[in-house]
Amino acid sequence: MTPPRDGRPLRADALRNRAKVLEAAGAVFDARGTTASTEEVARAAGVGIGTVFRHFPTKEALLEAVYVARLRKLADEAEGLASADDPGEAFFAFFTRVVGHAATKNAFSAALMEAGVDVRESTAETGQGLKRALATLLTRAQESAAVRRDIGLPEVMTLLVGASQVAEHVGGDGGVRDRALAVVFDGLRAAPDR
Amino acid sequence: MTPPRDGRPLRADALRNRAKVLEAAGAVFDARGTTASTEEVARAAGVGIGTVFRHFPTKEALLEAVYVARLRKLADEAEGLASADDPGEAFFAFFTRVVGHAATKNAFSAALMEAGVDVRESTAETGQGLKRALATLLTRAQESAAVRRDIGLPEVMTLLVGASQVAEHVGGDGGVRDRALAVVFDGLRAAPDR
DNA sequence: CTAGAATCGGAGTGCTCGCTCCGTTTCGAG
């Protein structure tokens, strides 16, 4: 959970509050978007604003923390699928999973985007982990001929981000989303010829 | 250019200023994002803030006006391609064109999104026009077997929005963008079999 | 249990931004 890199460990209540804030921040940002005020997060967490800012010195830092937690979860899922029986199925399952999350969680794709480019230093490590796991999924899927061989990790990341962004903003019709995703999947399977 | 639906026409200088503001707004929003302040737009247009707000009573109205202008341009392009010799080529050319624009212009995809859902009443008409033109391109492409027949306009709009959003946020590597787009294109061509 | 340190809470601060208001300037009909 990244207990801050300090010398001493945090006090018990501080640790508890930190967790409460992080969870509340996720919920609030999903519901109200990332423009939701820090005060709202504090209220949802049942703590004062001061507490929020002590744990996350900046609103951006708070957002980053939420991002990192989610990226880590994704990375774990990806690693879990890395040794699945059917590499192709695993690859597409992960893709679908990510898009599914994005459909619910606001600013989920933003986290992915940062991971893709590794802008912030704090997301870099987790982002690298996710990319490594995804690379494994991709390579195995390509080796088993489930995915075309003429694309690399950057292209897949790009498609993943794009699909997630769409899912995020297409609240209503999940059917459309699924069919659009099917098109992308067929494209990923397509032979490289032309 | 939508000279406001008033009784009397606008005074000459007023019309000129309106155009200047609209153009400046486009430029500023592209450069700084839609969060750029109205004052910045006014400065870029060389007018006072009051003038901006007289022509566009709300910042949202200003954004909408920019959106509508761009959607109209797209709709015109689509109509121009509607009678091209090769329907498949026309369809994909339009798709590429849209994505290309998105790569340069900030919040371009936002305009597309609104057009897709037709949230605002003011974008509705232009959005309908664009959708109609795109529908023609799609139908003709499908009839000539250049595009799979098991998808409709909503799916294409979704893919278009997604591709545009990606293009918008992948500033750096155009190569990645093109290859990712190629995947989507292959998906659109794919046989509906599976 | 107790003292001192760590943590908390939330009123307050400064800043940005959308928008209004009205004195000043510019246009154009007659």
Add this chain to the structure above:
DNA sequence: CTCGAAACGGAGCGAGCACTCCGATTCTAG
């Protein structure tokens, strides 16, 4: 040219927000 109407400009208002500061509270080592 004249003069009323239309349009302009930008100081100022109010709201909202990120972030600070410090007295009150809570934890925990000893």
